[in-house]
Amino acid sequence: MTMSVEQLWSLPETALVGAYAEARRRYxxxxxxxxxxxxxxxxxxxKLFVNTQGNVTERKMAVDVSEELAxxxxxxxxxxxxxxxxxxxxxxxxxxxxxxxxxxxPPVHAEExxxxxxxxEGE
Numbered sequence: 001m002t003m004s005v006e007q008l009w010s011l012p013e014t015a016l017v018g019a020y021a022e023a024r025r026r027y028x029x030x031x032x033x034x035x036x037x038x039x040x041x042x043x044x045x046x047k048l049f050v051n052t053q054g055n056v057t058e059r060k061m062a063v064d065v066s067e068e069l070a071x072x073x074x075x076x077x078x079x080x081x082x083x084x085x086x087x088x089x090x091x092x093x094x095x096x097x098x099x100x101x102x103x104x105x106p107p108v109h110a111e112e113x114x115x116x117x118x119x120x121e122g123e
Contacts, residue, residue, distance in 0.1 A: 020093040034079040
């Protein structure tokens with residue numbers, strides 16, 4: 001995160017909402033990039049499996065021992081870690097917004113509204 005919690009707390013509401021929007025944008029971009037890499041990795045595994053000679057066990061073993069696929073898999077895992085860190089940033093800013101009440105009162109759920117007794121009319 002580029003800002004500490006104390007800095008976020010002291011930001012005006014408009015800047016805090018802007019930081020939240022920016023964090024969400026970065027998270028969405030990184031998630032798209034990671035999902036694309038994950039799909040490419042699966043495609044490479046499937047392609048290697050189909051193009052390898054032998055029975056199913058031998059094909060699976062060839063896919064498992066491929067150094068290139070292992071390296072790509074490690075890259076995807078690292079991207080997932082970075083994505084998790086961005087999600088933490090988004091969650092921290094969201095929590096800060098909620099604590100400061102920038103979005104008003106939290107929504108009332110239907111169950112909570114049904115539990116409250118109705119006030120008698122005309123009394």
